Amino acid sequence: MSQPTPIPYVKRPLRPRTPAPPQAKRAVVSGTFGSALEWFDFAVYGAMSATVFPVVFFNKLDPAIGLLASFAAFGVGFFARPLGGIVFGFLGDRFGRRRILLTTFILMGAASMIIGLLPPYSSIGFIAPLALVLMRFIQGVALGGEATGAQLMTMEHAPADRRSFYGALMAMGSPISQVLANLMLAVLSGVLSEEAFLSWGWRVPFLLSIFLVAVGIYIRLKVEETPVFKEGVKELAAEQTNPVIVMKTQGVTILRLILAFAPIVITFYIVSVFGISYLTTHGFTQSQTFTIIMISNFLSVIAIWCGGRLSDVYGRRKILMVGSAGTLLAAFIFFPVANLGSFPLALGVVAFALVSAQFGNAGQGALFAEAFPTHMRYTGSALALTGSNLIFAAPAPFLASWLMTISDGNTVSITIFWVVTIVAALVNMFLMGDGKTLEGKSHRFGRYVPAAETGDPDVQAPTNAMVK
Secondary structure (H helix, E strand, C coil), rough: CCCCCCEEEEEEECCCCCCCCEEEEHHHHHHHHHHHHHHHHHHHHHHHHCCCCHHHCCCCCCCCHHHHHHHHEEEEHHHHHHHHHHHHHHHHHHHHHHHHHHHHHHHHHHHHHHHHHHHHHHHHHHHHHHHHHHHHCCCHHHHHHHHHHHHHHHHHCCCCHHHHHHHHHHHCCHHHHHHHHHHHHHHHHHHCCCCHHCCHHHHHHHHCCCHHHHHHHHHHHHCCCCCHHHHHHHHHCCCCCHHHHHHHHHHHHHHHHHHHHHHHHHHHHHHHHHHHHHCCCCCCCHHHHHHHHHHHHHHHHHHHHHHHHHHHHCHHHHHHHHCCCHHHHHHHHHHHHHHCCCCHHHHHHHHHHHHHCCCCCCCHHHHHCCCCCHEEEEEEEEHHHHHHHHHCCHHHHHEEEEEHHHHHCHHHHHHHHHHHHHHHHHHHHCEEEECCCCCCCCCCCEEEHHHHCCCCCCCCCCCCCCCC
C-alpha cells in the first residue's frame, strides 16, 4: 500500500491577496471615519478634564478636589457606555448594524456641540457642571453603541482572511483622534494666551463636530447592511434574544473578555488622561505634554496596523497578550522615567506604553466578535467592551489621582494597582482559547497552513492530496 501524499503546507502571506468587495471598502472608510470622530470628541474631553474643566466648571473647589471632580465627570461617560452597549447592542442585533450606527453618530456630534457652547460656572452656576455631566453621559451612551457596531459592520463585510485587520482599523480611530485632538490643543494653547484658551480656545474642537458629523452621515448612508447579519436573520427569528438572555448564556465569556482587555484600557487612560495632569505638574508645559501625547498616538496608529496584520496570521489572543506584556513593563517604568523631567525620555516612555497598548488593541475586535453567535454578537461584544471600560478605564484617572493625593505625591500605589491588574489579565488570557470564525468554523492560525486555506488564488492544493 502506498503512503498517503502529504498535504502541501505553505507560508501564509502577511498581506492577503483575496480582493475586498466594494462594500467592505466602504465599511472600512465609514467605520474608521466614524470611530475617529467619536473618539476625537472623547479624547478632547479627556484632555480638557485634566487641564481646563477644573478651572472653568469646578473652579469653586480646592484645586486638588476640582481635579478629582473633573475626572469623576470624565468617568461618567464610561458608566454610560454599558447602557449604550445594552440598548444599541440589542437594537443592532434585532434591526441591523447600519441604522444604529447612524443614530450613535448623530448623538455624539450633538452632545459635543452643546459642550462647546456651555457657559462657565461663573455665568450660570451649578447648571454648567450639571449640563457638562449630562452631555458626557450622552457621549458615553453613543460611544457604547458605536465602538462595537463599527467593528462589527466592518468585520462582517470583510474577507475572512483579513477580519482582524479590518477590525483593527476601527481601533485606529482612538489614537488618530488623540493625534488630532492633541495637535489642535497644542496649537491652540501655543498661539493663544492662557486667558483666551480658557475663555474660548478650548471650545473650538467641540464646535468643529458639526462639520465632521455632516460628512460622516453622508459616508455611512453609502454602506449596506452586512451579509453576515442578513444570513443571521433566520437564526434571530428562530432564537429570540435580549440582553438578559445574552448575560445568562454568555456571562462567563463576557467576564473573561472584560478582564482580557483590562491592560489596554487601564494603560491608555492612566498615560493619556492622568498622565497629562501628571506631566504638566512635573516639569512639562501644556504644549510639551500635548506634543508628547500626540507623537505617541501617531506611532500607535502604526502599531495597530501591524498588530491587525499579525492578528490574522498568529491569532487575536496572542497579539493581545504581546501588547499586554508591553504594558506591564510600561507600568514599572512610566513614573520613574517621567520624573526625570527629560522631554525625550518622557516621550519615549509614553510612546512605548501607548504603542504596546494599541498593538494589543488590534486583536480585540475580532477576539470579541468571534466569541458570540451572530444573533448575540452586537450585545455580547458591546457588554464586554463597555464592561472593561467601566471597570478599568473609567476609574483609572480618578483612582490614580486619589492614590497620589493620599500618598503625598508618591506613585508606588498607582504602579502596584496597574501591575496587579495586568498580571491577572495575562493569566486569564493564557487560560483562554481563540473563538471560531463569524461563520462558526474553527480557526487555523500560524504562519504555515495548508495551501488550499491561504486564500491565495496562485497556490492550489492538489485534488488527490490524500490519495493512497
